[in-house]
Amino acid sequence: MSELRERIQDVIENEPVALFMKGTPQLVMCGNSDRALRALREAGSPVTAVDILANPAIRQELSAISGWPTIPQVFVKGELVGGADIVEELAADGELERTLADKLGADYRASAAERTVSLLTPA
């Protein structure tokens, strides 16, 4: 397994909520990434963002791991939730908040920080 794939897997498995997106939360480069980020923010979710535009290999490895072809991709506790449409749809009917509470604990909002990690520099 490549080092990059290991780092991607590490983010998916160890971050409470991982968002693989185009751009960063500060500079979003795609409408769908923006929709997913907004839905997570509105649900009060923690967000660990990874900018897949940093290196084309990230997207290839990510899709190989998840079996999901498009960006963004949202994972909660290591499990793929979906892309922008699914996250938005789940947020609209309150299902996203229920999932976050189930998986992260009812007080998930209290520790909901937003951060960006780079996969290109070793931790």
Next chain:
Amino acid sequence: MATEPLQSLLQQAFPDATELSVEDRTGGGDHFQVTVATPRFNELPLLEQHRLVNEALAAPLRDGTIHELRIKTKGTE
């Protein structure tokens, strides 16, 4: 890309669809909204419904002719 090739890929994948549409959101031929309703989705989680639509459109997604895809899926119940 026009909407017709995508429409026909979806029709092949979901021959029993009760609703199936492809909309070019920007007129530029690369941002699409697809809507699929089929009884096959009735008992399927949202993630799996979207996965089937992605699979039906795998080729145009892979070669970049679809730059942005929005998906709306529905069951028929």
